[in-house]
Amino acid sequence: MRSLLMGVIGALTLGACISQTSTPGPISVEGSAAAGFAYAQANCAQCHALAAGETDSPYFGAPTFNEIANTPGMTGLALQVWLRSPHENMPQIMVDSASVDDVWAYIASLERR
Numbered sequence: 001m002r003s004l005l006m007g008v009i010g011a012l013t014l015g016a017c018i019s020q021t022s023t024p025g026p027i028s029v030e031g032s033a034a035a036g037f038a039y040a041q042a043n044c045a046q047c048h049a050l051a052a053g054e055t056d057s058p059y060f061g062a063p064t065f066n067e068i069a070n071t072p073g074m075t076g077l078a079l080q081v082w083l084r085s086p087h088e089n090m091p092q093i094m095v096d097s098a099s100v101d102d103v104w105a106y107i108a109s110l111e112r113r
Helices: 002-019 033-043 065-069 076-083 097-109
Strands: none
Touching: 033 097, 065 097, 076 097
């Protein structure tokens, strides 16, 4: 769990550093939330709770998609970096960029405003 948290913190830090150089504005989300949910059902649901309102993931310690969506500083870029970094408690998956955009679109749809 600690290494998972450290990976998320590292990705968020990188995303925050990169976002500091850009002009603030509305979050731009590329990709399809429906395709992202379908991808997540096929590839992530065995460990992560996906749906809005779910509070417990099937794998103890795996964050829910709600938690990921509402993590301060979480961006599509941070998610991309995080998915491409090794994690002790997560299988080494290779998610293509289009699928990352789709998964991010779905996760972003869960964000509480």
